[in-house]
Amino acid sequence: MRPDYFRPFRPLTAGIALLLGASFADAESRHAIAMYGAPALPPDFVSLPYANPDAPKGGRVVFGNTGGFDSLNPFAQKGTFPWQMPFWSYESLMGRSWDEPFTLYGLLAESVEVPPDRAWVEFTLREEARFSDGSPVTVEDVIWSYQTLGTEGHLRYRGFWSRIASIEATGPRSLRITFADEDRELAMLAGLRPILQKAQWEGRSLSEGNIHDIPIGTGPYVVSAYEPGRYVTFARNPDYWGADLGFRRGTMNFDEMRIDFFGDGTVLMEAFKAGELSAIREFNAQKWDSAYDFPAAQRGDVIKTEIAHGKPSGMTGFVINTRRAPFDDWRLREALLLAFNFEFINDTVTGGVMPRITSYFSGTDLAYRPGTASGREAELLAPFAADLPPGTLEGYALPQGDGTARNRTNLRRAAQFLEQAGFRIEQGQLLGPDGAPLALRFLLRQGDSDMQTVLEIYTRALERLGIAAQIEKVDNAQYTARVAELDFDLTPFRRDLSLSPGNEQRLYWGSHSAGQPGTRNLMGAASPAIDAMIDRMLAATTEDELTAATRALDRVLTAGRYVIPIWRFDVGRIAHIRQLRFPPNPPIYGDGPQYMPDVWWYQD
Structure with a gap:
């Protein structure tokens, strides 16, 4: 639908009319939208390239989570919910293909329309789209959501x-969203908001209610049974409205999926070995090689599968809360990195087979190249040269240990940086510039045995520098609350990153939210250079521009020494019962909830 306000311009000159006509032609409705370039799949595609359109439906699977849950509302601020729930029970106007950097295909919407500058986006709903209770999805539901x-x-x-x-209706099944500022990614993000039923919440707030108030969604699964903190069962909706869509064909194949909850990873693993769980993801390469020789695996009833991927490493490690002095001093952070004996720790915990993360986008073309910045990267960073962390422009590499358990060479270098930062040793204690002893608190979730082992090794090294380090283990609810309140010195950290980075970068390390409770910017980064590189990424209209801005951002983040990186998950590792089958061609993003269980199936 075209807006009425263009009609008065029709009598204008032919040249202007032609320009307007060209603009409208560029804004024609399409079945899909890509961040850069054209979508890979045609309008009549049969299935996603990593799904089996002929996969049989049926079977029951059981997965395990650690911790617990006290909510079945994934959209309220309060409560802890099963993290899988938004993937299984709720949908958005568009759905993402994980075999392309960032392309969306119609899901609840049958078409999408954007102008060349993407200042607005218009969606047309599918007439057949339904909530799980059978009621139609309306434009009013979308706008309310x-x-x-x-x-x-x-x-x-x-x-x-x-x-x-x-945001306004433009027809019985269409709506238009106009954006307040220039950002080409906003049209993409608009297609990914979950759509809920307005009538369910008439007269009350979405945050009201108790665990029994489960939001009604449009997804293939509905909650069929649960016991707070112990299990949740999801049943495939036999009347699911989208079963015949190309986007859904060959996906969501199990009749029932259940999640059982365990106190820690050790108990969860024992449940898998006993046959109580259908699949488990393993993130430790040493355990992958040594801990899966139990009887069911020896009989062939349990199979080990590795899934390749081409996505960025992201960042895994221990994030440093730079809001707190003295962690706001990069020299202290460099000393902490030097004291972290990665080579010895990696050998102890993973058998030394997992490579270290070297930057936020390592393993892809988006990662900055070693050595001095050049070309477009250097141009983007030049205005901030005076304030960039040391090593940004020259090139920064993570410290490497000397191969020994005591790591004396790096500890001596760490002591030098501490001295430069105004620290001194007195009676075996490291005193800060204010004369107070330096004490570190590591916040750790109970049951995280691998990270506890890492920290036990690390704290011994810190003690040799005179630093008192304490590991605080708390339950899941306390951990979530304390991280939200930014009440930690260092804590385990994971950020998955995309081949098409965008607005999520502001959430992860943009300065606007650095001091807000609940922020995802856990390190407290507040850097004009970081903000500017994110802005450049979001303004990019070509892949070359995006790559240059992302590499520049990668330099600033890495040289900022905000995180002590650990190992990279170079492949996905899934152990599963032999009845679980999957297509042979994984997506470029590899494993994840979009792959297992989404495109797997049960077959004897």
Whole structure:
């Protein structure tokens, strides 16, 4: 539908009319939208390239989570919910293909329309789209969902709402969202908001209610049974509206999926070995090689599968809370990196077979290249040269240990940096510039045995520098609350990153949210250079521009020494019962909830 305000311009000159006509032609409705270039799949595609369109339906699977849950509302700010729930029970207007950097195909929407500058986006709903109770998905539901999630939903949904100038119906099944500022990715993000049923929440807030108030969604699965903190069972909706869509064909194949909850990873593993769970992901290469020789595996009833991927390493390690002095001093952070004997720790915990993360986008073309910045990267960083962390422009490499357990060479270098930062040793204690002993608190979730082993080795090294280090183990609820309140010195950290980085980068390390409770910027980065590189990424109109800006951002983040990186998950590792089958061609993003269980199936 074309807006009425263009009609008065029709009598203008032929040249202007032609320009307007060309603009409209560029904004024609399409079945898909890509961040850069054209979508890979045609309008009539049979299935996603990593799904088996002929996969049989049926079977029951059981997965395990550690911790617990006290909510079945993934959209409220309060409570802890099963993390899989948004993937299984809820849908958005568009769905993502994980075999392309960032391309969306119609899901609840049958088409999408954007102008060349992507200042707005218009969606047309599928007439057949239904909620799990059978009621139709309406434009009113969509507009209400955007507004409600953006004003009273979980914090992760609120930032997008502030970027919307207007949202309005343009027809019985269509709506247009106009954006408040220039950002080409906003049209993509608009297609990924979950859509909820307005009528369910009439007269009350989305955050109201108890565990029994489960939001109604449009997804293939509904909650069929649960016991708080112990299990949740999801049943495939036999009347699921989208079963015949190309985007859904060959996906969501199990009749029932159950999640059991365990106190820690050790108990969960024992449950898998006993046959109580259907599949488990293993993130430790040493355990992968040594811990899967139990009887069921020896009989062939359990199979080990490795899934390759081409995505960035992301960042895994221990994030440093730089809001707190003295962690705001890069020299202290460099000393902490030097004291972290990665080579010895990696050999102890993983058998030394997992490579170390070297930067946030390592393993892809988006990662900065070793050595001095040049070309477009250098141009982007030049205005900030005086304030960049040392090593940004010259090139920064993580410290390497000397191969010994005591790591004396790096500890001597760490002591030198500490001295430069104003620290001194007195009676075996490291005193800060203020004369107070330096004490570190590592916040750790109970049951995280691998990270506890890592920290036990690390704290011994810190003690040799005179640093008192304490590991604080707390339960899942306390951990979530303390991280949200930014109450930690260092804590385990993981950020998965995309081949098409965008607005999530502001959430992860943008300065606007650095001091807000609940922020995802856990390190407290507040750098004009970081903000500027993110802005450049979001303004990029070509892949070359995106690559240059991302490499520049990668330099600033890595040289900022905000995280002590550990190992990279170079392949996905899944151990599963032999009845679970999967297509032979994994997506470029490899394993994840979009792969297992989404495109797997049960077959005797």
